[in-house]
Amino acid sequence: MALTGVLRPGHVVLRVMDLDKAVAHYTDALGLIEVARDDKGRVFFKAWDEADHHSVVLRQADEAGMDYMGWKVDSAATLERLAGDVKNSGLVTDTSWIAAGEHPHTGKRFRFTIPTGHVMELYAQKDATGCSTGYLNPEPWPDGLKGMAPSRFDHCLLYGDDLDGTVKLFTEVLGFGLAEEVVAGPEKFRIAAFLSCSNKVHDVAFIRQPMKNKFHHASFLLDNWYEVLKAADIISKRKISIDLGPTRHGITRGETIYFFDPSGNRNEVFAGGYIYYPDKPTVTWTDDQLGPAIFYHDRKLNEAFLSVVT
Known part of the structure; x- marks a missing residue:
């Protein structure tokens, strides 16, 4: 496969001021699928054609905005290499490793702050829980979709x-x-x-x-x-x-x-x-x-x- 290194945006974590209203918006209107909640009060979602466990995370906060954006890379070796390259670039601050399992079904993540002030992270592993059509003789789209029903973040x-x-x-x-x-x-x-x-x-x-x-x-x-x-x-x-x-x-x-x-x-x-x-x-x-x-x-x-x- 030719596509290597950073593969795609893997998740975005958003702050919301009323979690119940936000969950209703992202499920019923936008049409994402809730897949998990954790002991920190975060709610995890995916779109119907995404294989990995989640791509959108909401958490209750006093102000709206984005906490961070995560990027999936092609392998554990690439994660280690890019973490070193990012750290040695002189372009980032506040680098740290986030332990596996801090996001459910997700391996360790390398987190850093980029020059515009946004927090980004790289990771190599997130459990592939499957898309809504499956992978054997699938239909073009699943039944039971809600709202706008995007296929991916x-x-x-x-x-x-x-x-x-x-x-x-x-x-x-x-x-x-x-x-x-x-x-x-x-x-x-x-x-x-x-x-x-x-x-x-x-x-x-x-x-x-x-x-x-x-x-x-x-x-x-x-x-x-x-x-x-x-x-x-x-x-x-x-x-x-x-x-x-x-x-x-x-x-x-x-x-x-x-x-x-x-x-x-x-x-x-x-x-x-x-x-x-x-x-x-x-x-x-x-x-x-x-x-x-x-x-x-x-x-x-x-x-x-x-x-x-x-």
Whole structure:
């Protein structure tokens, strides 16, 4: 298999201010599947087509936002190698090892803080409890799905100050490719980066902002544009706080709608995008074209979308 090193986003841990309301939102409206609760009060979820035990974790807190994002790597040997490389890069702080079992069904994790202030972790092992269709003569989708029913947790968009250091870490140390970027002015100052460790158009994206460690959204994959439109109906039917869409991005070519969980964490459901290969030239957008880059149909910016973060 050619895909090695960091394989994919493995989990995101979100803070919510009312756990019961959040659980109802993520199961009944978004359509994730609850798989476990632990003695710390955390609730663990997965999407229907994910093999590993969990991909989304919620915990009760006094403010909303993201605690950390986890990345699955291809082997225990790769975990040890990348942990050493990250530690020796001079680009991270607060490195530590988290013992196996701290997340259920999950091996040890290497945790670190990146230049934008976000906490990331790498791990090699999480029990494959299986997807909802199984792996022997499966149907294309399972019965009994709820809500929008995404097939997987797809990516996060994060805000922070040291974009240059974070891009350097992800590209030069962790092996990601820079699929797309946004640059400003004649000096082409980079203000956004869309990074991929796979064939997806992005697995994580960062926007340069003066604050550290801010969370813009977690995104979940749908199959097609029709499912995005159906998600819009569900959002309206359930009177969920909508942000923007349904629309298309110029960046990534993805079809999208944004909305908020009960604590104010932004969610996205997303379809489309193109296949990314490491030898594909980086797509560059200039700041004078930010309108169609972000909202291809309206071709203009929305200040609330750009400024509301947790």
